[in-house]
Amino acid sequence: MTAPTADQPSSGATARTGGHPQRWLILGVICLAQLTVLLDNTVLSVAIPSLTTELDASTADIQWMINAYSLVQSGLLLTAGNMADRYGRKKLLALGLALFGIGSLCAGLAQSSGQLIAARAGMGIGGALLMTTTLAVVMQIFDESERVKAIALWATVGSLGFVCGPLVGGFILEHYWWGAIFLINIPVALIGLAAVIKLVPESKNPQGDKPDLMGALLSTIGMSSVVFAIISGPEHGWFSAQVGISALVGVVFLGAFALYELRIPYPMLDMHFFQNPKFIGAVSGSLLVVFGMGGSLFLLTQHLQFVLGYEPLEAGLRMAPLALTVVALNVTGIGPKFLMKLGVPKTVLLGMTVVALGLASIALLGGGTDGSYWGMLLGLVLFGIGLAVAQPAMANAIMSAIPAEKAGVGAGINGTLAEFGNGLGVAVLGAVLNARFAALVAVTASSLPAALAAAKTAGERAEIQDAFASGLQTSQLVGAIAVFLGGLLAAALLRRAELAVPAAVPAQGEAVEPDKAGKTDDAAPTAS
16 A cells, blocks of 8 residues: 555545445445344254254254354454455455355255255354454445444344344244255355445455464464354253363463464454453453343243243244344434444443343342233333444444554454354353252253253243243343443443543544545655
């Protein structure tokens, strides 16, 4: 990149005057690709009976079919973000769509459990590239005046994907065979690939940092091991050798990764980001919001089916108000307006407080066995309002706390938080529920469905359902307290960051307008 003359505007100045002329169309393409990836995180759950019958899959096979995707994806998020910054976000976005489409084709045509597990792992690689490049591209093509609204729409897709996966999967399985839940991804991937090649401008780190191969290796092993421990905990026990060894390996490798990154001139993840209270505040808030959402929704789906007696598709429909609330507030621009009016700290605190109220409402009004859904509905709507307010503010805070040339890594951090938060929510709130459940009823079954199946009388079945409902209430209250305290912590750190930085200094990570050649330089040039 050549240095501009003194009378040429800097990229920061350009960013304030406009964005890419086709930015909203590009955002639509990005959101479509993102939705496909997120749907695949949950869509497989409704196909388990079909896979068990048609592929003769064992319980272990089913678990690996589900986990291979998330395990590979979460392990590669930081590496994928770093690659996107170095080699070009458009290139990696296109590669991610291609790999995801090829993996979907292989999964849909799989003839054995092993083939499907391998295909799911390949889809995880494509998913990691898509999860990091989509948000990074949003940061590049929108200027600061529109970026919050764009991120809000991007974040809305996350809520849609989480809730709509079982609905889409249930609809497809009612009309087609199980492979169709993967083959439907292929036209979406092809349309997305063509649109990315034609519309999305290329952008990358103009400094050309050297590849951090050792950092990539250490982070991938560390992240994968920790996520594997979280995934394995509920089945094998948190104090089992398998979980303990995996967690220990993850901690050791992530510790080695942090030490290594501090010692090299071109780190994949600059550890000095963690000295920035704005970054820490946004990270802590984002982690705990997803913690509450992941753990709560995982347990609520079981409550709806096994306690209140709804079919899987009916249960999915009753979870939909959460996503619909997020969509309504963000599409209409109401959610982002809170950030514009209140500022980041107050917006995060408000949003996380409402999320906590939603969890408390579910616990106190919607967690019983009387068949009432209205208390749960109130909690889900409050939850959706809180997410619509808090999530865009935290994602924007994370990305703006990181230099623009590291936008891919920032998106990788954001995606990693979602994976960790969801896994921790399921693990911790699930453990709280199980402890309460075990204290109320003596059963040897490893799960609620198994306990209900083993019940010999209607009285025993009712006792088991009551115990699960009590455990659900306790777990939701624990989640509410954790989210609320996290909101206080995040708001305090974000406020401290605001007081430490003069208002006249623009935030880091501002997007820049692509030049006429369709390329973007991330670093603001200085006048010569």
